[in-house]
Amino acid sequence: MxxxxxxxxxxxxxxxxxxxxxxxxxxxxxxxxxxxxxxxxxxxxxxxxxxxxxxxxxxxxxxxxxxxxxxxxxxxxxxxxxxxxxxxxxxxxxxxxxxxxxxxxxxxxxxxxxxxxxxxxxxxxxxxxxxxxxxxxxxxxxxxxxxxxxxxxxxxxxxxxxxxxxxxxxxRARQRQLERLGRSLLEGAAEDVLLADAERAGWIPPTMLVAVLLAEARAHAVRQLLDPTTLLLADNLPGAPATESMAVLLVPAEADTSRAHLLQLLRGMHAVVGPARPWRDVRASFARTVRAVEVMPATGEPIDTERCLVELVLSADSDAYDDLRERALAPLCELPRSTVARLTDTLRSWLLHQGRRDAVAEDLFVHPQTVRYRMSQLREHYGDALSDPRQVLELTVALALR
The missing domain is CATH 1.10.490 (Globin-like)
Structure with missing residues (x-):
């Protein structure tokens, strides 16, 4: 009035x-x-x-x-x-x-x-x-x-x-309704609750959603460049790092090209892009971004969680991974630390390059004869384990991360 x-x-x-x-x-x-x-x-x-x-x-x-x-x-x-x-x-x-x-x-x-x-x-x-x-x-x-x-x-x-x-x-009323919908999605609310919240907010659900975790200070500007149905939440995000002011964008994603466009828009900023999930299950995409923040180092560029699945899998149970790595390297435990480091790098490269000596030499910046010598040392310590599929699997997983 x-x-x-x-x-x-x-x-x-x-x-x-x-x-x-x-x-x-x-x-x-x-x-x-x-x-x-x-x-x-x-x-x-x-x-x-x-x-x-x-x-x-x-x-x-x-x-x-x-x-x-x-x-x-x-x-x-x-x-x-x-x-x-x-x-x-x-x-x-x-x-x-x-x-x-x-x-x-x-x-x-x-x-x-x-x-x-x-x-x-x-x-x-x-x-x-x-x-x-x-x-x-x-x-x-x-x-x-x-x-x-x-x-x-x-x-x-x-x-x-x-x-x-x-x-x-x-x-203001619609923004409150959209925020309520976003929280219901992140909290894993029942389908009837999600549909009711979407109807109240006048929000037409897309087929797929992608969660993007980024600094709150950048979130509003980025949202202006995205699909207008993108949801934004910035306060009290469940499971988000408590040390930073973080926001999450829930972005419609109908095709792989939209993901490439999203990553291009995020260039030059630290953001984590989760996997595309059916809109009702976007909570899983958000959880993946939170996990990636804990695992992947910040580089000032966006992190595509689809490209760091190995790191995420291997870090899912850090105690189990440490035990597996300790067991995998047990045959080398009596050797000097510097020797263990050289042989571990060689074994890792040999496993990843499927035994191709020249490729291993190029990877390690050494002569192929050096690779041949180190592999003979490894065979002395591991014996038939390097020919056993199960042992090779364990060694590959244990040494997958440097």
Whole structure:
């Protein structure tokens, strides 16, 4: 609602309202008011497409009331009362509520402004004829016209404020609903809860969603570049690192190309991109990003969890991995530490390159003969284990990470 503690009438209205209109003319104008109001409503219906045939029922009653109130308020201004000139009163209140109502019904402010323009023209035509019949002086008639259009400008501005206020209120409510939906997704809520939250938020679920974990300071800017149905959560993320202000984006992902585009958008910032999952199961994508933050070092570039699955798998049970690695390297435990390091690197490369000596030599920056010598040492310590599929599997997994 407008702030009634301060004058809301403009200087234009205050100046134009300094009219010398006698009581007889005011009475004639007031007598013409019902007919002028009907003409205004009829003209709006005929000339503004958005209102064609729409001024019926509750909406029509609201608009007719707003027109009647505005015209009555105008005559109060034209009568020259100082207190009335200082405050548009009921006319402003009705205009503000009219703007709110049109926004609530999904109608644009452009249509309402067009209706105001039509209303001003028709009201002036109806009242100017009554003023002429009453013998109003030409100078006063000019001021009278100025007052009509200044008054309509004030009311249209007040309606625009009401329209904007309603849209802002709607946007805040929808953002709260979208946040509630996002939290339900991350908390693994039941399907009926998710569908109800999505319907309340007016959110059409995509087939797949990808979770992106990134600094809260960057999240809002990144979201502006993504699909408008992307969800953003920034406070009290379940399981997110407590030492950082993190946000998560839940991004629609319909194809592999969208993932490549997403990673391109994130270049130059530390972010973690989870796997694509059915929208109801995006919690799993979010959990993967949180895990990747714990496992993968920050490089200032986005981390694609699809490219670090080995690290994620091998770090899933760190105690088990440490035990496996200790057992795999047990045959070398009596050797000097430097020798163990060289042989471990050689064995790892030999396993990963499937025994191709030249490839191992290139990987380790050594001569192929050096590789042959080291492998002979390893065979002395491991014996038949290097030919046993199960042992080779354990050694490959144990040495997969440097």
């Amino acid at each position: 407008p702030d009634r503690s301060e004058p809301v009438a403009s200087r234009a209205i205050q100046g134009a309202a300094d009219l010398d209109i006698d009581a007889t003319t005011i009475a004639a104008l007031r007598e013409r008011l019902p007919a002028v109001a009907d003409d205004v409503v009829a003209a709006i219906m005929a000339e503004v497409p958005s209102y064609a045939g729409a001024l019926t029922g509750r909406r029509g009653a609201n608009i007719r009331h707003a027109v009647q109130t505005a015209l009555d308020n105008f005559l109060e201004l034209a009568s020259g009362s100082a207190s009335q000139v200082a405050d548009l009163g009921a006319g402003a209140d009705a205009a503000f509520e009219l703007g709110r109502g049109e926004a609530a019904n999904g109608r644009s402010m452009e249509a309402l402004l067009a209706a105001y323009r039509v209303g001003a023209r028709v009201a002036w035509r109806g009242w100017s004829s009554a003023a002429v019949e009453s013998g109003l002086a030409a100078e006063t008639m000019a001021k009278f016209a100025e007052l009509v259009f200044a008054f309509i400008d004030e009311l249209s501005a007040t309606s625009a404020a009401g329209h904007a206020d309603a849209l802002a209120t709607q946007d």
